[in-house]
Amino acid sequence: MAIKNNFRHMKNIRVLMILMVVAFVYMSTPNYIKKALIYLFPGIEDYKIFYNREIISDNSIPWSSAHDYMNTKLLKQERDSLEHYKTVAYLIIQNDSVVYEEYWDNFDRNSLSNSFSASKSIVSLLIGAAIEDGYIDNINQSVSEFIPEFNTVSHNKLCIKDLLTMSSGLNWNESYINPFSMTTRAYYGDNINELALSLKLIETPGIEFKYLSGNSQLLAIIIENATKKSLSEYMKEKIWQPLGATNKALWSLDKEDGHEKAYCCLNSTARDFARIGQIILNHGMINKKQIIPEEYIKNSITPANHLIDSKTHKTVDFYGYQWWIINHNGKQIPYARGIMGQYIFALEEDNAIVVRLGHKRSKNYIDHHPTDTYNYLNTAQRILNDRK
Secondary structure, eight states: OHHHHHHHHHHHHHHHHHHHHHHHHHHHSOHHHHHHHHHOSOOTTGGGGSOEEEEOOSOOOOOEEOTTTTOSOOOHHHHHHHHHTTEEEEEEEETTEEEEEEEOTTOOTTOOEEOTTHHHHHHHHHHHHHHHTTSSOOTTSBGGGTOGGGOSTTGGGOBHHHHHTTOOOBOOOOOSSOTTSHHHHHHHOSOHHHHHHTOOBOSOTTSEEOOOHHHHHHHHHHHHHHHSSOHHHHHIIIIIHHHTOSSOEEEEBSSTTOOBOTTSOEEEOHHHHHHHHHHHHTTTEETTEESSOHHHHHHHTSOOTTSEETTTOSBOOSBSSSOEEEEETTEEEEEEEETTTEEEEEEGGGTEEEEEEESOOOSOEETTEEHHHHHHHHHHHHHHHHTO
8 A cells, every 4th residue: 555655646746747847848938939839820810819009090981883893703713713722802993993802701891801011011101101201311321320229330231221122131030930930029029129129230231132021120110210100100190091091900019009010910901901002003192192202102113123132143123112023914013912812912004903811822933922923913904804
C-alpha cells in the first residue's frame, strides 16, 4: 500500500511540474504570440477582435445604378474563378454608376471587410493630401524631419520617397508565417509605432525595391506628426467625408485608443472602397476640389523604374507610390492589393472601378501580380465591352 501511495505521489508531482512548466512558458510568451496562436490565421472580419477607430461621413452620396444595372450575367468560368478564391464581393462601377455587383458568404453591400495591404495605397493618398495642405513640402524631404527618432547619421539618408516606393533599406521582416516575425508582431501586438521606430537602416535607400510593411507604418507616423491628427481623423477629413462614403469605416488599432495599423486593417464595404479608385480616376480631385496634387497622383501610379527589384534584379515596372501597376491587354492599370485578394482597380480608359474582396487569392504570379487579378480584370473588361 505504501509503494502505491508513493507511486501516486510521484505521479502527482510530475503532473504538477508539467503544469508549472506550461504555466511558465505561457506567462513568459509575448501577448502577440498568444494571439497568433489563438487566432492562427488573419481573417477579413478581424476588426471584431481588435480595437478600432471609427471613420464616419455625414455627407453620404450613394452610387447610382446604371441604366443596365445587372443586365449582364457572369460566364461559367468567370463565376468559377470568383468562387474558387472564396470571393465575398465583386463590384464594377463605370461613369459613377454601379454596373454589376454580387456578394457571397452572407456578405452584402453594407458588410465590412479588412483591406489588408490595400490600405497602403490609402496611406499614400494621405501623404499626397498632406502635401496639398502644406504639412509636407515634398517627398524628397528627410524622414528625420518628421520623426525625431530617425535623426541619426544613418537614418538621415532616408527620405519619404524611399518609403513610398518600398526602397527604404530598413530591416523589417515581412514573413507572414513566422509567429515571431515583425509582421506578426505588428498585426497582433500592442505597440506598432514603437516597432516601426525601432527599425534600422541596413541597406542604402532608394536603390532596391523590397516590399516592407514597416515602410507604410512609418508613412503613417509622418502623417500623424505632420498634421497633429490621428490617421483616421485625417482620413475622414480629406477622403471619407469629401467622397461621401455611405458607411462608417473602421481602422483597427494596436490597443484601445492606440495607433492605427496603417499597413493594413482599414475595414470598409466594397462600394466605399470603390471611392478610393475614384480618387485615382479624378486625378486627386474630389467634388471639384483638388484634395491631392495631380502630379502626385500621376507619379503614384507610374512605375518607380529608377529602382531594381531585389528578387529579380530587373527594373521595377510594377509599383509606384504604394500602388501596384499591372499591364492588362496593353493598359497600365493601377490597383490597391491585399493579401487575401482585396483589390481596387482603377481603369482610366474605361472610367471604371473594379473591386474584389474575398478570403483567398492565387499563389501563382505573372509579372509580380497574382494570377487571379487577370481573371477579375478580364471579367470586368468583357462586361464593360458588352455595354458599348
